[in-house]
Amino acid sequence: MFNTRYYLMALVALFYRATLLDFAERTALVSKRLYLDQEDGKLTPENIRIANGLRAEFLHFSNYWYFDELANKDEEVEHFALQCEQYRIGPVKKEIEEEVEKLNASLQDYSAFRNTEAVNRLAMLSLIVGAGAVLTGFFGMNFGRDFARLFFEPDQSSLAVHYAAVVLVALLAFSALGFGLYLVSTNWSDYRDILVPRRWRDRRARSGSSLKRG
Numbered sequence: 358m359f360n361t362r363y364y365l366m367a368l369v370a371l372f373y374r375a376t377l378l379d380f381a382e383r384t385a386l387v388s389k390r391l392y393l394d395q396e397d398g399k400l401t402p403e404n405i406r407i408a409n410g411l412r413a414e415f416l417h418f419s420n421y422w423y424f425d426e427l428a429n430k431d432e433e434v435e436h437f438a439l440q441c442e443q444y445r446i447g448p449v450k451k452e453i454e455e456e457v458e459k460l461n462a463s464l465q466d467y468s469a470f471r472n473t474e475a476v477n478r479l480a481m482l483s484l485i486v487g488a489g490a491v492l493t494g495f496f497g498m499n500f501g502r503d504f505a506r507l508f509f510e511p512d513q514s515s516l517a518v519h520y521a522a523v524v525l526v527a528l529l530a531f532s533a534l535g536f537g538l539y540l541v542s543t544n545w546s547d548y549r550d551i552l553v554p555r556r557w558r559d560r561r562a563r564s565g566s567s568l569k570r571g
Contacts, residue, residue, distance in 0.1 A: 363436060366427055370440040373423065377449045380415055384456045387411055391463065399546070400467055408460050415457050423450070478544065482537050489529055 387408050394400040427437050441447060 362428065362433065366433065366437045367440060369427060370437065370444055370446065373441070373446045374444040374449075376418060376422075377446065377453060380411075380418070380453050380457075381449065383411055384453060384460070387460060388456070391460070400464075402546070405464060408464055412457050412461050415453065419450070419454070475544065478540050482533075482540055485533050485536065489533060 387404070390404045391400060391408065394404055426434050428434055
């Protein structure tokens with residue numbers, strides 16, 4: 358009995374201990390990478406993917422591999438509980454779970470902040486473009502006679518005003534388009550995932566770095 362069931366329980370307890378220590382080390386490495394990204398002012402997609410992968414692996418370990426009881430007999434249950442108590446399986450698992458959840462909460466807060474910034478930028482761009490559309494529609498459809506002859510059907514005396522209005526409207530239109538391109542280009546990481554095909558993102562994720570040992 359000692360060479361079979363109790364030996365297997367000891368192996369399981371050691372497996373839990375080694376796995377939790379590995380998770381503790383990887384959690385510390387992920388936290389360091391995210392901290393360095395915070396110093397740079399932006400989290401990289403690669404580190405976000407690694408942090409999400411770490412959380413997924415820990416959930417898989419907790420739900421699929423981890424068991425509080427391995428046997429039906431009371432003496433075997435007590436023996437396994439004593440082994441887990443000596444290896445501090447429960448407290449270490451709880452600490453790692455809290456750290457992983459804090460990492461996930463930090464990523465959620467960062468994602469919500471970046472999404473809010475992206476929406477605010479698009480709202481400002483929409484306001485600028487929409488204001489131009491409202492002005493052109495208002496003046497183009499609600500004024501006639503002298504106003505129309507001055508800006509839309511000019512004669513020799515009002516030709517300069519007509520061309521000046523055309524140049525001004527063109528400058529406003531191209532300025533709005535240029536401002537929109539500037540916003541998208543300077544904040545490309547916020548809009549990249551919705552524009553880049555999914556198969557390219559998956560290929561980049563599979564070829565990225567990892568915290569796993571080779």
